[in-house]
Amino acid sequence: MRIxxxxxxxxxxxxxxxxxxxxxxxxxxxxxxxxxxxxxPHPDAPEExxxxxxxxxxxxxxxxARFRPDVVHVxxxxxxxxxxxxxxxxxxxxxxVPAVATLHEVSRDTxxxxxxxxxxxxxxxxxxxxxxxxxxxxRDTLGALGLDGNATVVPHFSAPPPPAxxxxxxLRARFGLGDDRLLLAFGxxxxxKGLDDLVRAIATxxxxxxxxxxxxxxxxxxxxxxxxxxxxxxxxxxxxxxxxLARRHGLRDRLVFTGYVPDGEIAAWFAAxxxxxxxxxxxxxxxxxxxxxxxxVPVIATTVGGLAELFEGSPWAVPPGAPDRLAAAIAxxxxxxxxxxxxxxxxxxxxxxxxxxxxxxxxxxxxDLSTVTTRTVAVYEAVRSPLAxxxxxxxxxx
Numbered sequence: 001m002r003i004x005x006x007x008x009x010x011x012x013x014x015x016x017x018x019x020x021x022x023x024x025x026x027x028x029x030x031x032x033x034x035x036x037x038x039x040x041p042h043p044d045a046p047e048e049x050x051x052x053x054x055x056x057x058x059x060x061x062x063x064x065a066r067f068r069p070d071v072v073h074v075x076x077x078x079x080x081x082x083x084x085x086x087x088x089x090x091x092x093x094x095x096x097v098p099a100v101a102t103l104h105e106v107s108r109d110t111x112x113x114x115x116x117x118x119x120x121x122x123x124x125x126x127x128x129x130x131x132x133x134x135x136x137x138x139r140d141t142l143g144a145l146g147l148d149g150n151a152t153v154v155p156h157f158s159a160p161p162p163p164a165x166x167x168x169x170x171l172r173a174r175f176g177l178g179d180d181r182l183l184l185a186f187g188x189x190x191x192x193k194g195l196d197d198l199v200r201a202i203a204t205x206x207x208x209x210x211x212x213x214x215x216x217x218x219x220x221x222x223x224x225x226x227x228x229x230x231x232x233x234x235x236x237x238x239x240x241x242x243x244x245l246a247r248r249h250g251l252r253d254r255l256v257f258t259g260y261v262p263d264g265e266i267a268a269w270f271a272a273x274x275x276x277x278x279x280x281x282x283x284x285x286x287x288x289x290x291x292x293x294x295x296x297v298p299v300i301a302t303t304v305g306g307l308a309e310l311f312e313g314s315p316w317a318v319p320p321g322a323p324d325r326l327a328a329a330i331a332x333x334x335x336x337x338x339x340x341x342x343x344x345x346x347x348x349x350x351x352x353x354x355x356x357x358x359x360x361x362x363x364x365x366x367x368d369l370s371t372v373t374t375r376t377v378a379v380y381e382a383v384r385s386p387l388a389x390x391x392x393x394x395x396x397x398x
Contacts, residue, residue, distance in 0.1 A: 001032045001380055004069035004097075008039040008080045008090065009049060013223065013260060015287055016080045016104055018025065022159050024048065026373040035067045036120075039081050040225070053084045060260065071380045072097050076124065077105040078113065083226030089123050098383040101125075102132040105284045107141040107305060108192070118145055129183070129383040134285040136304030152379055156306075157372035158290040165264025168272035175256055177272075180214040181334065184273035184297075187288045188222040188263070191238040194279035196245055200323035201279070201330060203249040209334060210254065215277070218269050270295040275333050280304050281320045290367050300329045332395065370397040 005024055008017035025032045034048055037060065050067060051060040074088060074322040081088055101124060110117040122145060125131060131151040133139050142148040172178065183202075185195060195217065202215060221239060224232035239257075246255045261269060270276070270357045273342075276292040278301040285306035292299045302320040311317040316333055318325040 001070040001377075001384070002035070002068060003027055003032055003380060004035050004037065004064060004067060004072045005075065006037045006039075006053075006072060007075035009036050009042075009045065011042055011044050012038070012040065014039075014080060016075050016077060019104075019156075019287065020075045022157070022369070023373065023376065026369055027377060030373065030377060032377070033067075035064075035069070037064070053081070053087045070384055071099050072378070073100045074099065074101040074128075076101050076103055076125075078109045078117070078120070079105070079222065079224065079228065079231065082224055082228040085120065085308070089120070089127065098380075099128045100130045100132060100379055100383060101128045102134075103138065103142075104134070106133060106161060107137050107284050108282055110141060121145060122147065122247065130379055132379060135282075135309055135381075137305045137309065138284055145148055154372055154375045154379070155367045156285050156287055156290050156397065157369040158294040158367040159369040161266040164267040165262075166268045168268050171265065171268050171272055175216075175258065177214055177216075177256065179212075181212055181274040182272050183213060183215045183275055183277045183300075183330065184218060184269060185277050185279075186218045186266075186269065188219050188235075188292070189239050190222065190235055192280060192282040194281045194320065195242045197240070197281070197321060197323045197326060198277060198279045199242060199245045199249060199251060199255065201327035202251060202254060203326045204324065208363060209331060213334065214254055214256055216256045216258060216269070216273070218258045218261050239260045258363070266291070267295070270297050273297050275300055275316075275330075277326075277330070278302065278307060279320075279326055281378070283307055286310075293367065300326070300333060317381060 003024075005020050007020040008014035010017055010021050020036070024036065028034045036049045038045060038049050040054065050063040053060075076088060078085055106121060110121060113120070118194040120148075125145075125147045128150070131142065131147065132154050133151055134141065134154065134156040136153060139148050139151050139153055141149050185198060186191070187193075189195070195213070198215060202210065203214070205213070221232060221235040243255075243257075246252055270291065275298045276288065278286060278289060279301060280286070280302050281304065283305040286301075289299055289301060289307060289310055298316065299311060299314075300316040300318070301311050301314070303311070303317050304320045308317070316329045318329050
């Protein structure tokens, strides 16, 4: 098959772009042809990028026509496309090719944008033959919009990042971390990620524990475009508030902000971490959680969105907005070590005999890249052949 992805894409600094890059490479390794229409033009775009939204409709249509896609796969979230979101909706209505959309942040987008957000997602769905979400919670959001009948849950994959160009020891030396035990808050800084709750939690740790711990905020505020820059400004204000809160609690030296993390340093930060902390107040899913799973680093997380599914039963899963419970989980992990509590996982979602419908099984959630790629390609095959059984996970799926 020839798969055309419409998505942010490297070298743009965007988590969804990284997701698409990894998935496209895995699909290409299965023998399929891949091309990309990027959210925005970039002079250093790789060869598979054949065009970008906003760069002129006629040249883009011509490039797509030359590629002759069998399936168009849009990797969508409102922050990923910003002012070009409506261009995505027009794109889905235009090519006359089977279309799939992975909705990375449907719950967050519709909660934030309310009525207009719900209308936008219904409009996008009308241009799609199949929708993909990463969690059951996201599918429930689609259900409230009347769209779950056309949705498939395909978990966010766990896949290591590009090869390391740095070491944990090198990062410790550069940021003056010494031998402290590191709690890693990784990824874009966002108001919904609960860094203020993390600071409040750390402030309640006993002095003997706190003295040997650092919180590393490894990431930067996500760049926004057009009218969505107001959300970028909000996140900058949130970061400033977190810094003030740390100073107020006397934690200025316990909190380290690294700024944007290049791909080659991702592995080193996870190698240096005692645990990954996800104190989110709101989340659709978390690529960071899946990175931690890929690296075997324990995770302390709140039970929001897909995190509740991913870490159900974990002794280090806590309610959102509860710094006291977060502090207790941090203290427990630091006292017992990664093996002290163990991590219970939700039922595995594995192919039933003869179908790709997700059914519960004992074990861990299968977020292996190979499995996720297989399920995604199965969706492509289904939309190309309308009479084929479409992989899904509704209770009434045949």
